[in-house]
Amino acid sequence: MKASLDELSRPSRHFRTVRFDFVSFFFTGLTGLATFLILAILAVILANILFNGLPGLSWRFVSTIPKKDFFDPATTGVLPMIIGTTFRVLVMTLFVIPVGVTTAVYLTEYAPASALVTRIIRAAVNNLAGVPSIVFGLFGLGFFINFLGRNLDALLHNPGPVWGQPALIWASLTLAVMTLPVVIVATEESLKAIPPGLREASLALGATKLETILKIVLPQALPGILTGGILAVSRAAGEVAPILFTGVAYYMASLPHRLNDQFMDLGYHVFVLSTQSPDIEKTRSILFATVVVLLLLTFTLNFVAVLIRSRVRKKLRSLA
Amino acid sequence: MAQIVLPKVTIPASSSVTSTAPGNELIGIHNLSLFYGNARALKDISLSIRERLVTAFIGPSGCGKSTLLRCLNRMNDLIDGVRIEGGVHIGGHNINDPDVDVIELRKRVGMVFQKSNPFPKSIYDNVAYGLRLQGMKARSDLDAAVEVSLSAAALWDEVKDRLHGSALGLSGGQQQRLCIARAIAVKPEIILMDEPASALDPIATSRIEDLILELKKNFTIVIVTHNMQQAARVSDHTAFFYMGELVEFGATSKIFTSPGQKRTEDYVTGRFG
Numbered sequence: 001m002k003a004s005l006d007e008l009s010r011p012s013r014h015f016r017t018v019r020f021d022f023v024s025f026f027f028t029g030l031t032g033l034a035t036f037l038i039l040a041i042l043a044v045i046l047a048n049i050l051f052n053g054l055p056g057l058s059w060r061f062v063s064t065i066p067k068k069d070f071f072d073p074a075t076t077g078v079l080p081m082i083i084g085t086t087f088r089v090l091v092m093t094l095f096v097i098p099v100g101v102t103t104a105v106y107l108t109e110y111a112p113a114s115a116l117v118t119r120i121i122r123a124a125v126n127n128l129a130g131v132p133s134i135v136f137g138l139f140g141l142g143f144f145i146n147f148l149g150r151n152l153d154a155l156l157h158n159p160g161p162v163w164g165q166p167a168l169i170w171a172s173l174t175l176a177v178m179t180l181p182v183v184i185v186a187t188e189e190s191l192k193a194i195p196p197g198l199r200e201a202s203l204a205l206g207a208t209k210l211e212t213i214l215k216i217v218l219p220q221a222l223p224g225i226l227t228g229g230i231l232a233v234s235r236a237a238g239e240v241a242p243i244l245f246t247g248v249a250y251y252m253a254s255l256p257h258r259l260n261d262q263f264m265d266l267g268y269h270v271f272v273l274s275t276q277s278p279d280i281e282k283t284r285s286i287l288f289a290t291v292v293v294l295l296l297l298t299f300t301l302n303f304v305a306v307l308i309r310s311r312v313r314k315k316l317r318s319l320a
Numbered sequence: 321m322a323q324i325v326l327p328k329v330t331i332p333a334s335s336s337v338t339s340t341a342p343g344n345e346l347i348g349i350h351n352l353s354l355f356y357g358n359a360r361a362l363k364d365i366s367l368s369i370r371e372r373l374v375t376a377f378i379g380p381s382g383c384g385k386s387t388l389l390r391c392l393n394r395m396n397d398l399i400d401g402v403r404i405e406g407g408v409h410i411g412g413h414n415i416n417d418p419d420v421d422v423i424e425l426r427k428r429v430g431m432v433f434q435k436s437n438p439f440p441k442s443i444y445d446n447v448a449y450g451l452r453l454q455g456m457k458a459r460s461d462l463d464a465a466v467e468v469s470l471s472a473a474a475l476w477d478e479v480k481d482r483l484h485g486s487a488l489g490l491s492g493g494q495q496q497r498l499c500i501a502r503a504i505a506v507k508p509e510i511i512l513m514d515e516p517a518s519a520l521d522p523i524a525t526s527r528i529e530d531l532i533l534e535l536k537k538n539f540t541i542v543i544v545t546h547n548m549q550q551a552a553r554v555s556d557h558t559a560f561f562y563m564g565e566l567v568e569f570g571a572t573s574k575i576f577t578s579p580g581q582k583r584t585e586d587y588v589t590g591r592f593g
Contacts (some may be wrong), residue, residue: 112400197437201499202392205450205506214451216439273321277593279420 027298049291056289068251073227073278073286078293083255084263085294088225089248089301090180091172091259099223101218107184107212108191129181133241134166140174140246141166152169167272169259171247178242179232186231190224191217223316226309232307237298240267266294342372346540347392348511351406354387354396361387363564364406369557371509374541376555376572378548380587381583383561385544389512393429395424395577410510427454430503434515436495438487443470443479446487446498450506461472465505473501474531493524501529504539505589511535513543517550529554546586552576560584 056073066079103125111118150164193218202212218225240248249262250272258261270290277283347369363383369375387396394415396402401562403573407414415425427450438446446455447466456462466483470476475497481492487498497515497532504512513532525547532541532554545551549559551572559573560567560583568575568584579585586592 032544114400150446194497195437197433198439199431200395200398200431201437201450201502203398203428204395204431205502206423207450208423211453220440254542272565 010127022273030158049295052284053288053290054290055111056285057292061286061289062293065253065255068253070251071094071273071279071283071286073283076286078266078290080255080264080270081266081269081290082293082297083183084248085237085266085297087108087256088172088175088243088263089166089233091168091237092175093229093233095173095176096208096224097185097229100180100228100275101187103180104184104187104191105213105218108188109209109217123136125184128177129185131178132237133178134244136174136178136242137244137246140170140242144170144173145246154259154267165260166245166247166249168247168256168263169297171243171263174242174246175239179236180241182231183225183228186228187221187225190227193224194220220316223309223313226305230302230309231307233301234298237301238267238294240265240271243268266290266297269292279316331518336438343370345369346371348409348412348544349388349391349407350409352388352408353405353407354384354391356399356401357401360587361564364392365566367566367569368488369540369542370540371540372536373556374536374543374554375557375559376551377542377544377552377559378546378587379561379567380592381546382563384564385559385561386514387540388561389514389544392510393431393510395431397422418470424474425529427506429510430506430508432496432499432503432516434516434518435523436492436499436519438490438495439500440486440488441450442484443490443498444483447501447505450502454506469501470498472504472535473497474527474534475501479500491524493520493527496520496524496528496530500528500535504535508539508544513541515544515546518546518548525550548576548590560587562587 052242061077061315062082063079064075065079066076070076107118107121108296145166146164149167150161150171152163153161198216198220199212200217203209207215242267247262248265248268250264252262252264270287273283273287273290274280277287335404345368349365349367349369352362353360353367359501365388366376377389377495379385383463390396391404391408392410394414396404404416409415410425410429413420439449441449447469448462449565451462451465456465467476467480478494479485479498482489490498496519502512517528520528529550532543536539536556543551543555555572557570558572559569560575560579560581562583568579568581570580574580575584576588579588
């Protein structure tokens with residue numbers, strides 16, 4: 001033992017190498033390059049949009065309800081699209097959060113973990129996340145409008161289609177179905193992260209399972225639930241395909257003010273401006289300005305959600 | 321579901337009127353076996369736990385002592401695939417009967433866990449949690465109950481100035497005493513303690529032990545412990561388990577000084593385990 005210790009401390013030992021480690025250098029460079037590439041692409045996209053879009057942006061542009069011919073940069077505006085996109089996202093949130101959270105609570109707290117049914121439900125949720133968004137659009141048309149809406153009309157003896165037509169509510173519900181997996185998975189993760197000891201402590205004090213979930217589990221899971229909400233909002237705000245058949249309008253003279261009104265939408269309006277314009281050069285500025293507005297709106301919705309989450313976190317931490 | 325069918329046992333927490341001498345049987349475990357799937361974790365256990373005494377369960381890891389403890393307030397219900405044979409009678413009533421309200425049972429049989437698990441709430445809200453569940457709303461009632469419970473858990477003087485501060489700001493030993501206060505706030509008759517001091521330093525441990533000796537004046541205590549000295553110090557009766565079987569049960573002094581079984585002697589003298 002003593003001899004080996006002496007050996008180790010012998011001054012002749014040195015750990016320096018003169019060999020250049022080419023493999024390490026190569027892979028470090030490669031990972032750095034890949035990261036840089038992503039950042040560069042993002043920067044180019046943003047710079048392009050801002051460079052082309054900012055000149056067309058003005059208070060008049062975001063606060064004007066355009067006339068039927070909305071291709072004239074001098075008179076057009078995007079107020080109805082801002083309202084429409086905001087509302088379809090908010091209404092979606094009202095549906096997707098309660099349904100998603102309830103499902104996640106069932107899966108983590110109630111469903112027997114290893115049962116076949118539970119595994120099937122989990123697989124279904126994961127598969128739902130992989131379905132192309134246009135398929136959700138067709139589902140919304142078939143289920144919400146043709147089935148739910150029309151039957152509702154028949155039930156209420158409406159003379160014409162009131163619910164059995166594309167509408168804000170159906171577009172929002174379609175988006176809610178699409179973003180359901182995001183909320184379910186985020187909520188499940190945060191429920192699983194709660195120490196089982198807290199549940200046991202509550203039950204051992206004579207709390208029912210429901211009381212334990214409502215008073216101990218869900219308050220702790222709130223930040224995770226909000227994360228799910230943020231992800232859902234981000235995904236839904238820019239989606240066009242699911243609302244294509246379920247509620248978006250090419251043009252409306254007035255703002256939507258009922259749940260069964262159709263609505264105009266920023267994402268869809270970008271598509272319209274870029275494909276239906278009689279003079280693509282002339283409308284380029286408002287096309288890009290609309291994209292800037294869409295990005296700003298998405299960021300704003302996200303920002304508000306993040307703000308709410310950080311307040312909840314702060315409140316939990318002050319108690320915890 | 322049938323409401324509370326457990327008969328009221330005459331174990332008033334602090335009244336001296338109807339209190340009987342310590343030592344009457346309060347929990348009777350009769351031929352209890354417990355299976356996880358096909359594996360038998362507890363084998364045909366019978367023992368009698370007497371009121372307002374401290375009964376210690378000792379034995380090597382995996383011997384079933386914690387599992388047995390959790391049979392006494394049916395916490396094993398939470399685990400999938402657990403099957404129980406035989407009976408646990410509390411106050412003469414089998415708590416495994418289908419008409420027993422397990423919520424009511426757990427109010428009468430409190431539990432303190434190995435790892436202190438205060439809720440991420442204020443100290444006050446932790447103690448008040450069980451009381452609020454039972455519908456206590458009036459501020460004055462809650463205030464009084466919180467003070468009594470914290471005092472009984474020897475924690476009041478340390479926390480009275482920060483009742484509305486976070487429970488997670490307390491030290492490990494204080495957290496465990498808070499969990500004891502939380503358990504006794506709902507006025508159980510029995511307190512189950514699952515290695516309550518195993519994560520604490522010697523000073524905090526000795527405070528918990530002092531507390532147990534104080535609490536047994538009013539409560540029946542069953543404690544699982546790995547610490548032989550602890551069992552010797554705090555308990556009146558000791559049950560030694562090995563491989564899911566009850567090897568020996570008797571007065572603590574007898575188990576530790578003249579055990580009847582070779583295996584018990586080997587364990588308590590530190591030859592195995």
